[in-house]
Amino acid sequence: MALSTYAQLKQAVADWLDRRDLGDRIPDFIALAESRLNRLLRLRAMEVEVVIRAAAGIDWLDLPEDCLEPLGVWRKVEGWRQALSFQAQGGFARTDLSGPPRAWSLQGEGIRLDRPCEVGTNLILAMRQRIRLSDAVPTNPVLASCPDLYLFGTLMEAAPYLRDADLLALFAARYGAALAEANALEARPLTLARLTPEAGLPC
Numbered sequence: 001m002a003l004s005t006y007a008q009l010k011q012a013v014a015d016w017l018d019r020r021d022l023g024d025r026i027p028d029f030i031a032l033a034e035s036r037l038n039r040l041l042r043l044r045a046m047e048v049e050v051v052i053r054a055a056a057g058i059d060w061l062d063l064p065e066d067c068l069e070p071l072g073v074w075r076k077v078e079g080w081r082q083a084l085s086f087q088a089q090g091g092f093a094r095t096d097l098s099g100p101p102r103a104w105s106l107q108g109e110g111i112r113l114d115r116p117c118e119v120g121t122n123l124i125l126a127m128r129q130r131i132r133l134s135d136a137v138p139t140n141p142v143l144a145s146c147p148d149l150y151l152f153g154t155l156m157e158a159a160p161y162l163r164d165a166d167l168l169a170l171f172a173a174r175y176g177a178a179l180a181e182a183n184a185l186e187a188r189p190l191t192l193a194r195l196t197p198e199a200g201l202p203c
Helices: 006-017 026-040 141-145 147-162 165-186
Strands: 047-054 060-062 067-077 080-086 103-107 110-113 121-129
Touching: 006 026, 006 147, 026 147, 141 147, 147 165
Parallel strands: 080 103
Antiparallel strands: 047 121, 060 110, 067 080, 067 121, 103 110
16 A cells, blocks of 8 residues: 555555554654654754744744754845854853854754844744654654664554564564665765766767
């Protein structure tokens, strides 16, 4: 069967376990699998950009709820973007004088700017997005590109509930292989091959 939506994933888990009495538990197994995937996966497919608004006088912003890991911040100015440099919190220099922000740091669950914004400012946040399937969000890039990770991760979480050590070992092995393959693929260097046309052939 197809395995590209939340509903299809729940049905596939029930089919693999050959159980029809786990309908209320399968969403919990998926959520547990996602919690593990969010700790272990760092795929480019999880990277997105969002615009967050900093009002005048503000130097601290909440991270979006679905932000797993911030990757960069830019200030949006009249059709172009200016990168803000990242500073570790311990060496972060800031001022109370307002102006265009030039640097940022992480503080708690938010972003600390090096100065209060002089005027309302749009900031572009590049981030790795937390994966979290639901009926309202039926798919995501990880399910689309790595359905085996979702399936075997969910089945692995179901095995302890079923108190089945054999199933746990089987699904953990399949999950581990899928995770290693996904990480190995992601680790490949991003290069563009240079193609040189042969003499006499049209370009």
